[in-house]
Amino acid sequence: xxxxxxxxxxxxxxxxxxxxxxxxxxxxxxxxxxxxxxxxxxxxxxxxxxxxxxxxxxxxxxxxxxxxxxxxxxxxxxxxxxxxxxxxxxxxxxxxxxxxxxxxxxxxxxxxxxxxxxxxxxxxxxxxxxxxxxxxxxxxxxxxxxxxxxxxxxxxxxxxxxxxxxxxxxxxxxxxxxxxxxxxxxxxxxxxxxxxxxxxxxxxxxxxxxxxxxxxxxxxxxxxxxxxxxxxxxxxxxxxxxxxxxxxxxxxxxxxxxxxxxxxxxxxxxxxxxxxxxxxxxxxxxxxxxxxxxxx
Amino acid sequence: xxxxxxxxxxxxxxxxxxxxxxxxxxxxxxxxxxxxxxxxxxxxxxxxxxxxxxxxxxxxxxxxxxxxxxxxxxxxxxxxxxxxxxxxxxxxxxxxxxxxxxxxxxxxxxxxxxxxxxxxxxxxxxxxxxxxxxxxxxxxxxxxxxxxxxxxxxxxxxxxxxxxxxxxxxxxxxxxxxxxxxxxxxxxxxxxxxxxxxxxxxxxxxxxxxxxxxxxxxxxxxxxxxxxxxxxxxxxxxxxxxxxxxxxxxxxxxxxxxxxxxxxxxxxxxxxxxxxxxxxxxxxxxxxxxxxxxxxxxxxxxxxxxxxxxxxxxxxxxxxxxxxxxxxxxxxxxxxxxxxxxxxxxxxxxxxxxxxxxxxxxxxxxxxxxxxxxx
Numbered sequence: 054x055x056x057x058x059x060x061x062x063x064x065x066x067x068x069x070x071x072x073x074x075x076x077x078x079x080x081x082x083x084x085x086x087x088x089x090x091x092x093x094x095x096x097x098x099x100x101x102x103x104x105x106x107x108x109x110x111x112x113x114x115x116x117x118x119x120x121x122x123x124x125x126x127x128x129x130x131x132x133x134x135x136x137x138x139x140x141x142x143x144x145x146x147x148x149x150x151x152x153x154x155x156x157x158x159x160x161x162x163x164x165x166x167x168x169x170x171x172x173x174x175x176x177x178x179x180x181x182x183x184x185x186x187x188x189x190x191x192x193x194x195x196x197x198x199x200x201x202x203x204x205x206x207x208x209x210x211x212x213x214x215x216x217x218x219x220x221x222x223x224x225x226x227x228x229x230x231x232x233x234x235x236x237x238x239x240x241x242x243x244x245x246x247x248x249x250x251x252x253x254x255x256x257x258x259x260x261x262x263x264x265x266x267x268x269x270x271x272x273x274x275x276x277x278x279x280x281x282x283x284x285x286x287x288x289x290x291x292x293x294x295x296x297x298x299x300x301x302x303x304x305x306x307x308x309x310x311x312x313x314x315x316x317x318x319x320x321x322x323x324x325x326x327x328x329x330x331x332x333x334x335x336x337x338x339x340x341x342x343x344x345x346x347x348x349x
Numbered sequence: 350x351x352x353x354x355x356x357x358x359x360x361x362x363x364x365x366x367x368x369x370x371x372x373x374x375x376x377x378x379x380x381x382x383x384x385x386x387x388x389x390x391x392x393x394x395x396x397x398x399x400x401x402x403x404x405x406x407x408x409x410x411x412x413x414x415x416x417x418x419x420x421x422x423x424x425x426x427x428x429x430x431x432x433x434x435x436x437x438x439x440x441x442x443x444x445x446x447x448x449x450x451x452x453x454x455x456x457x458x459x460x461x462x463x464x465x466x467x468x469x470x471x472x473x474x475x476x477x478x479x480x481x482x483x484x485x486x487x488x489x490x491x492x493x494x495x496x497x498x499x500x501x502x503x504x505x506x507x508x509x510x511x512x513x514x515x516x517x518x519x520x521x522x523x524x525x526x527x528x529x530x531x532x533x534x535x536x537x538x539x540x541x542x543x544x545x546x547x548x549x550x551x552x553x554x555x556x557x558x559x560x561x562x563x564x565x566x567x568x569x570x571x572x573x574x575x576x577x578x579x580x581x582x583x584x585x586x587x588x589x590x591x592x593x594x595x596x597x598x599x600x601x602x603x604x605x606x607x608x609x610x611x612x613x614x615x616x617x618x619x620x621x622x623x624x625x626x627x628x629x630x631x632x633x634x635x636x637x638x639x640x641x642x643x644x645x646x647x648x649x650x651x652x653x654x655x656x657x658x659x660x661x662x663x664x665x666x667x668x669x670x671x672x673x674x675x676x677x678x679x680x681x682x683x684x685x686x687x688x689x690x691x692x693x694x695x696x697x698x699x700x701x702x703x704x705x706x707x708x709x710x711x712x713x714x715x716x717x718x719x720x721x722x723x724x
Contacts, residue, residue: 155454159489163457192686212604212653216707
């Protein structure tokens with residue numbers, strides 16, 4: 054088992070004929086992902102790695118049942134691309150690009166919620182169910198990072214994921230599914246919204262979250278543990294303890310986030326709820342060993 | 350992108366938000382003409398992007414030409430490198446309010462905040478008496494409704510004709526907030542004049558940098574940055590920050606950068622500057638190192654664990670940068686990920702040690718910077 058995505062999930066790639074779209078479509082297929090169709094306006098009739106390309110999502114969806122869509126589009130086109138996917142009734146969408154205008158993001162998240170769709174991203178590498186399928190760009194060939202196993206991993210940072218996941222593997226574990234929540238200020242799907250899926254997954258024994266300063270997603274995880282929505286062992290590593298306090302948002306921003314968002318606050322909330330928090334990436338593996346037998 | 354006060358007021362004016370009469374001058378020689386137009390008393394305001402201008406003596410009231418000249422001269426001579434000054438009519442104040450609109454990333458909505466006590470430190474009010482701040486959440490798709498604006502004006506304790514004036518002002522402000530993809534618009538103080546009119550006495554606007562492609566009139570030029578290095582980094586699209594310490598930090602990915610920053614402090618070191626050259630910047634090693642050298646770090650520490658940012662490409666860039674720039678300071682590199690074997694080989698070919706562990710690299714950089722207390 055795995056969450057959100059497995060080798061039977063029928064995947065659409067929006068922006069498939071671009072350089073990145075082509076490159077990663079090949080890798081996704083090589084990894085076992087069931088890519089059924091692609092979309093690029095003006096390119097219908099072409100194929101990419103054997104995958105048929107359509108002008109529009111609606112046309113692709115008329116030819117194939119589609120479970121999930123992956124967006125390889127520049128940030129300024131992301132809103133239209135997501136709306137197009139939602140309009141075609143697609144309920145799972147992964148948005149990779151970084152730098153979507155914030156006002157667009159808020160409209161997009163609202164639309165996704167109204168449609169009951171799960172949108173992962175933005176500013177993420179995507180999601181990977183190790184050994185089965187992936188939507189996004191993962192160097193799955195790095196065996197010391199992307200080894201299959203029974204640990205669910207959620208992360209706000211691509212670069213830090215490799216660093217931390219390598220420690221998980223070093224300690225004798227591997228990943229069931231790894232979800233890149235994304236590093237933008239407003240993630241479409243929050244940690245706490247994914248936790249119930251890991252809770253229900255019989256092949257996930259524990260969850261590692263890789264968080265950082267800012268926002269309240271880690272505090273929401275602590276709440277989910279306290280409310281017993283999530284009862285499996287949870288290990289967290291958070292970057293940005295010593296980061297100088299940002300003033301980007303000015304007064305009003307500081308008031309909105311007052312008393313929240315520092316790594317200290319997050320650690321306190323998680324620890325109180327019973328999660329284990331690693332000081333450094335190198336401790337994550339040891340903390341996992343303290344709650345699970347490393348049998349993988 | 351933070352706008353200067355004079356730019357914020359231009360936008361206010363274009364969006365029918367009342368502002369005082371004013372003239373922008375770029376040198377003292379322009380003052381007399383401005384004074385002739387504005388009259389006395391007038392306010393002289395340095396146009397810089399930092400807060401706390403009043404306390405720093407960069408906002409001054411003048412009642413006569415002589416006083417205005419002396420104070421303008423003084424403001425232009427400030428160590429804050431003031432290059433623009435706003436000369437503005439002084440408004441007779443009956444009452445000061447606070448009004449802002451920002452985005453609430455958790456709720457996913459915009460939020461209006463208002464307070465009947467303006468002109469003061471609003472963060473302090475938020476801390477000590479949060480009940481005094483009125484909040485109104487606005488659905489980003491539906492936008493602000495007139496009834497919400499009216500609610501807010503009555504909640505501020507206003508009554509009579511000023512309520513409709515205030516509602517209209519707020520609706521216009523919200524329109525501006527939306528049209529220009531703002532992260533923040535703030536009017537503090539929003540003044541009620543002795544004649545019973547509302548006037549935006551100050552204005553802060555911060556635009557979302559990701560949306561600047563939609564707003565061509567605003568361009569991030571040198572004047573929006575504290576240093577040349579920060580400006581050049583922004584031109585290259587490279588996130589960059591400066592600090593007071595020893596170690597120049599180059600990382601791919603904000604999360605990893607934050608963590609290495611933490612580890613440097615954990616092991617007793619300090620950071621001089623920090624540059625993120627992952628993502629689309631991973632082939633820009635020469636530009637990155639040029640920028641890094643500008644704040645004179647004692648050692649450069651490079652830590653990456655690349656996904657699309659391939660280790661071998663970053664290492665090759667680094668080799669090119671070292672050959673071209675010949676830095677005289679030591680370089681510590683832990684470059685891992687796709688193509689790491691080739692990366693190791695490339696780095697060793699120019700005599701660099703190629704490390705595999707982040708924490709080991711951090712400890713080594715601290716030792717080379719003459720740091721203390723390796724735990």
